[in-house]
Amino acid sequence: MARSITIGNSTITDSTDAYVIAEIGHNHGGDLGLAEELVRMAAKSGAHAAKLQKRNNKALFTKAMYNSPYTGRNSYGATYGEHREAVEFGEKEYRHLAGVASETGIAFFSTAFDFESVDFLAELGMPAIKMASGDLTNTPLLAYAAKTGIPLVISTGGAAMEDVRRAVDTVLPLNSQLAVLQCTAAYPATPDVLNLSVISTFREEFPDVVVGLSGHDVETESSVIAYALGARVVEKHVTLDRTMPGSDHHFSLEADHLRVLVDGLERTRRSLGDPVKQVLPVEQPALHKMAKKLVAARDLRAGETLTTDSIAIKSPGDGLRPYLLGELVGRTLLEPLAADDSIQLSNLG
Structure with missing residues (x-):
């Protein structure tokens, strides 16, 4: 009760x-x-x-x-x-x-x-x-x-x-x-x-x-x-x-x-407030500015296998979060990426 x-x-x-x-x-x-x-x-x-x-x-x-x-x-x-x-x-x-x-x-x-x-x-x-x-x-x-x-x-x-x-x-x-x-x-x-x-x-x-x-x-x-x-x-x-x-x-x-x-x-x-820890809408602007995402460390060609050297961690935080880095290493690019382009799961084979 x-x-x-x-x-x-x-x-x-x-x-x-x-x-x-x-x-x-x-x-x-x-x-x-x-x-x-x-x-x-x-x-x-x-x-x-x-x-x-x-x-x-x-x-x-x-x-x-x-x-x-x-x-x-x-x-x-x-x-x-x-x-x-x-x-x-x-x-x-x-x-x-x-x-x-x-x-x-x-x-x-x-x-x-x-x-x-x-x-x-x-x-x-x-x-x-x-x-x-x-x-x-x-x-x-x-x-x-x-x-x-x-x-x-x-x-x-x-x-x-x-x-x-x-x-x-x-x-x-x-x-x-x-x-x-x-x-x-x-x-x-x-x-x-x-x-x-x-x-x-x-x-x-x-x-x-x-x-x-x-x-x-x-x-x-x-x-x-x-x-x-x-x-x-x-x-x-x-x-x-x-x-x-x-x-x-x-x-x-x-x-x-x-x-x-x-x-x-x-x-x-x-x-x-609420005891449940969660991302709040009011936090989104700050997260976009301060959080990080996974991007191409340099120009990458289609068919290239990703390594830790080919992936960089940079702001703004509008892409894949850095905790996914280990899941990207060893994957093959399906299309070329320019330096600083966001890496998306749809780019990978």
């Missing part, structure tokens, strides 16, 4: 462009207007999907963590719970943003961090559900999400191969629509810890699963390399301004960077 996943109107396979997910996360800071602007930016910059994160905060965190002090430039509340609630969207906001995404022609979905959030996204008819790196070992949640039948995209930051294998083995018997993303859980991630070669490992280990990259680096080159290695889903955080308050803005892509990413990925797909 060829690896494939369908998200909304897009079917992603080895032969398609990269499916680019613009991860808004909570870079909207709880402001619906800002979230809408980010969705529109993602669409205008060429992304295929915009994504949020959904949590049932009181069910997700221990009371101690929920009530712990959380202050500083990136805080939206006095406690961690207040901070998380301040940036959490509900049904009204999700439906509004789904409408904006539909209007602008991109998909819209979210990461589910708990069982209630899976239900929330499923009831809204999300075209996909993302599972965060932190839940890769949360097989009960993975299985619960898989049973919805909604395509799943899973990040693998902070995981060993056995963790990834366990997650895939949990999901695939329940849901064949799966993409697994190489990810490094560092914010930002520097080039030396991206380990893009894992993409090749995933492709070999999971031949029926679409493979991708969830990149937390601040550049776009790694995503282009990832595509060349076989990644077909690329997720990058996005923002309107990297200097805004919030823990994710500083490693997110602004509009211009996102457009560079999308364009670079599309060029990479075109550049990889």
